[in-house]
Amino acid sequence: MRVLVPFDPRDPKSRLAPILAEDERREFARAMLTDVVETVRGTGVTPEVLVPTQIDVPGATTHVDDSPLSPAVNTLLDEISEPIAVIMADLPLVTQSACSRLFEATGDVVLARGMGGGTNALVTRHSDFEVDYHGASYLDHLETAERCGASVAELDSYRFGVDVDEPGDLPEILLHGSGRAYEWLQDAGFQLVTGDGRVTVKRTRSVNDVRTIET
Amino acid sequence: MRVLVPFDPRDPKSRLAPILAEDERREFARAMLTDVVETVRGTGVTPEVLVPTQIDVPGATTHVDDSPLSPAVNTLLDEISEPIAVIMADLPLVTQSACSRLFEATGDVVLARGMGGGTNALVTRHSDFEVDYHGASYLDHLETAERCGASVAELDSYRFGVDVDEPGDLPEILLHGSGRAYEWLQDAGFQLVTGDGRVTVKRTRSVNDVRTIET
Numbered sequence: 001m002r003v004l005v006p007f008d009p010r011d012p013k014s015r016l017a018p019i020l021a022e023d024e025r026r027e028f029a030r031a032m033l034t035d036v037v038e039t040v041r042g043t044g045v046t047p048e049v050l051v052p053t054q055i056d057v058p059g060a061t062t063h064v065d066d067s068p069l070s071p072a073v074n075t076l077l078d079e080i081s082e083p084i085a086v087i088m089a090d091l092p093l094v095t096q097s098a099c100s101r102l103f104e105a106t107g108d109v110v111l112a113r114g115m116g117g118g119t120n121a122l123v124t125r126h127s128d129f130e131v132d133y134h135g136a137s138y139l140d141h142l143e144t145a146e147r148c149g150a151s152v153a154e155l156d157s158y159r160f161g162v163d164v165d166e167p168g169d170l171p172e173i174l175l176h177g178s179g180r181a182y183e184w185l186q187d188a189g190f191q192l193v194t195g196d197g198r199v200t201v202k203r204t205r206s207v208n209d210v211r212t213i214e215t
Numbered sequence: 216m217r218v219l220v221p222f223d224p225r226d227p228k229s230r231l232a233p234i235l236a237e238d239e240r241r242e243f244a245r246a247m248l249t250d251v252v253e254t255v256r257g258t259g260v261t262p263e264v265l266v267p268t269q270i271d272v273p274g275a276t277t278h279v280d281d282s283p284l285s286p287a288v289n290t291l292l293d294e295i296s297e298p299i300a301v302i303m304a305d306l307p308l309v310t311q312s313a314c315s316r317l318f319e320a321t322g323d324v325v326l327a328r329g330m331g332g333g334t335n336a337l338v339t340r341h342s343d344f345e346v347d348y349h350g351a352s353y354l355d356h357l358e359t360a361e362r363c364g365a366s367v368a369e370l371d372s373y374r375f376g377v378d379v380d381e382p383g384d385l386p387e388i389l390l391h392g393s394g395r396a397y398e399w400l401q402d403a404g405f406q407l408v409t410g411d412g413r414v415t416v417k418r419t420r421s422v423n424d425v426r427t428i429e430t
Contacts, residue, residue, distance in 0.1 A: 015412065095371075097371075098371055101371070113373060113390075113391065115387070115413060116386060116387075116412070116413020116414045116415075117386065117390050117407070117409070117413065117414035118413065134409075134411075135409035135410070135414070136390065136407060136409050136414045138390065138391075139390065156310075156312075156313055156316070156371075156372050156373050156374050157371050157372070157373055158328060158371050158372055158373050158375075158376040159371050160373075161373040161376060165412065165413070166413075171331060171332065172330070172331075175328075175331075175332050175351060175353065175354065176328065176353075192332070192351060194332070194349075194350035194351050195350070196349075197230065197331070197380065198330060198331020198332065198333065198380070198381075199331045199332035199350070199351045200331075
């Protein structure tokens, strides 16, 4: 199994701008990438990070392609003849055990849904399968697999389902995470707030405050 | 395995009030309950619906207890000596296969997380385990199980993870559902809207419009 992890370091996690400054979003996105890389490495596979410009990713190799996400992934799907997994870089809840379920699921194509119709991870063992991450990509990928005549397994996983894009996603990391992204949020002063509905987060201090204290 | 499904028909799904009228919320909540009841029945178990006032639930038996949710569940956990599952009534994505994973997971206590720290489903085989659904109940239930000396299995399931409380949850039903709640939303004119981020829903007509046409 080869494992691709697409990552774009340019203006990462823009939907978190209401609560994180630009440098914070960059650090936080790297923390999530590191979590995914370390988790995949724990399964015995060296992940291959797909980036638009060369960056150093400890523990991973890189492919540089400045095409948009879907064509960049499809170029590699075309080039590689082995089974390939594509795992998003913003899945800090993913565990080795969840990865093993993904890799071991039986199907020409294995799909793991993300919140709001995304495809947070997939495996393809079918040479005609291509990705298109725009819109409700999960439904599109089901259709594409069917059109290829590929058998499909749908992975029922919460840990793959939670991609972190919006402020409302942060509680999930503090509730169920344990890696770098979890530590980053804690260090940045985020805490869980419980009430009658779903748990939310509040920030007790900003990173800038902390820096002020340190100087 | 006994299966409890708590359901409160009084002012159900109040957080959907911005987009559904009161009678619609009542119908929609019943549609979701029906989905859960039929799915559990498909696994060969007759669900036991826990209600504050007697209502008729086809395909299920009922327990009437007007105590708040947690004490009402705990009373039944005390009374029943067999393994018991407690499954929330607002989980329209749950399938028989997801239920089988829940029932077959090995542990004195099995927990399935919901978005925002909830516990959308659990199994207990330990006589000392009690529920408390307030706040970040998932973390509390982990602690309670540990305090009891119960072994814990955490079920990694997206289908159990999606409870439908807020307008932002409705796309998940149109994306991944197939039962009564899915049909109800379609009949009520809800459609998926795709864009750059997560999929959302729009309503092309209200139920009241349809009624006007029919008269």
